[in-house]
Amino acid sequence: MRYECAVDVDAIDAIDTHVHLEVDGCGHKSMPEEFFTASEKYFKAEERTPSIDTIAELYRGLKTAAVVFTIDARTQLGHMPNSIDHLVEGCARHNDILIPFGTVDPRTGDAAIVEARRQAEELGVRGFKFHPSVQGFDPSDRQFYPLWEALEEIGLPIVSHTGQNGMGAGLRGGAGIKLRYSNPLLLDDVAADFPGLDIIMAHPSVPWQEEANSIAVHKLNVFIDLSGWSPRYFPQSLVGMANNLLSEKLLFGTDYPLITPDKWLRNFAELPIKEEVRPKILKENAVRLLGLGTP
Template sequence: MIIDAWAQHPTLRHLQDPIFDSLRRWTKMPTPQSGLPVSTTVALMDAGNVDLSLISAWEAPGKSMISNDEVAQFVHQAPDRLIGVGSVDISRPMAAVREIQRCVNELGFKAIRVLPWLWEVPPTDRRFYPVYTACAELGIPFCTQIGHTGPLMPSEVGRPIYLDQVALDFPELNIVAGHIGYPWTEEAIAVATKHENVYIDTSAYTTNRYPAALVDFMRHHGRSKVLFGTNYPMITADKALEGLDALALDEETKKLFLAGNAQRIFDLP
C-alpha cells in the first residue's frame, strides 16, 4: 500500500499563480491554460501505485488558491482515493478556528496545512497558535512546510528549529513537516528525534535526492518518523518513487515509510 502524504488536486488559479513562476522556469513547465479533471489525478496515482492521496487546500493572504470547499468537491468525486486536508487564513484567528472545526466535523478532513512562507512569518508567530490549539483539541495533525522555498519567497521561516518551540508548547499535537527541510535536513531530524509527535514527509523530492542523513535516519531510529509524499502535481508518484530500492530499506521500514506511518498519524483506514 502507498499513501501520498502531500498532494494537491490543483485549481486553475493555483496552477497559474505567478508565485510559481520560478518553479516553472527551472522545471521548464509551461503555464497551464486549463484545469485538471479529478480523473487525471487518479490515473496518475494509479501509474505510481498510490492507493490514497491527502490533497490540500491552499489559503494565502488575501486569496484562496484552492479552497476547502473545492477540496471537498474533489474528494467527493473519488472518495475511495482522495482525503481532504484543509487550510485557513491565520490573520483571522477565530474565523480560522471555526473553519478548522467545519473542515473536520462537516467536510471530514483529516488534517490542516498552513505554509509559513505564504504568510512570511515563522510557525512560532502568535497567529498560528489558535490553529494549533484547534488541531490538538480535534485530534488532527498540523501539516506545514520546512526548508527553502522554490517560489520566490523568503526561506528563513522554513527553518525546522522553529517547530522545536511549537512542539514544546503543544506536545499533544502531531506535526507533519513536509519537503524534507533541505538545506536544514539535519536540523529537521534533530527536532523529529527530540519530539515524539514531530514527523517529516518527503514531498517535493525524488528518492535519488534524499539527503544521506535522512536515509540513515529512515534506516535506523527514524523508521516511524518519515512519510512518503510527492507534492503532486509538481512531481508525480511514479517519478517520486524511482530508485526506491536503492535506499536499501528493509521491508518493515519500507512499509512504514510508504503507508504505515501515514495511516497511524492521520488515522486512516
C-alpha cells in the same frame, strides 16, 4: 457534501501524503500566475494544474491513496485560494483513493479558527496544510497559538512546509517569500507547547536537515514527509537515519504535480533502505498517523 473516508488500506500499496490541487472547478488557481510559471520552471513540471478527477485516476491506477490539499495565503499574496469546498467534494467522489486536508490563513486571526472548525466538522477534512513562507508567518509566534490550540483540540494532524522553497524561486526577491519562516526549529516550539498536535514537517528540510532529524527523533508528535525532492537527492543524514531512528517517522510524499509518483517511487527503490523499513515509509506510518486502521 461531507467527506467520509472509504480507503481500504489492504487494497493499496502506498499512501502519498503530499499532493496539491491547485485549481478549482471554476478555474480559479491557488496563487498568482507568476508563482505557477516560476515553480514549473524550477521543478521542470509537465502539468501544474491537474483536476481532482485526473489526480484520482492517476493514483487509483497506482493502487496508492493520496492526501490532497491546497493553501490559503490570501493575506500574504493578496489572492483568494481555490475552493476548499470543491476540493472536499472531489475527494468525496473519489473517497476510495483520495483524502482531503483543509487549509486556513493564520493571519486572519479568529476567522481562521472558525474556518478550521467548519472544515473539520462540516466538510470532514482529515488534517490541515500550512506553508509559513508562502503565508508569511512565523509558526512559533505567540499570536498564532490560539490557532494551534484549536487544532490540537480538533485532533487532526497538520502538515507544514519546511526548508527550501520552489514557490518564488528565481524571481526577484523570491516574490517576497522569506525562507526563514520555513526553518523546522520554529515548528519545534509548536510541537513542544502543543504535544497533542501531530505535526508533519513537509519535505527534506534543506538547508536545515539536521535540525529536522533531531526534532523528529525528539518529539513523538513530529513526522517528516519526503516530498518535494527526488529521493536520489535526499541528504545522506536523512537516508541513514531512515533505517533506524526515523524508520517510523518518515512518510512517502511526492509534491505532485511537481514530482510524479512513478518518478519518485523509481528513485526511492534505488536508495539503501532496509526491506523491512520500506513498507513503513510507503504506507504503514501514514496509516497509523491518519487513523486509517491497523497497518
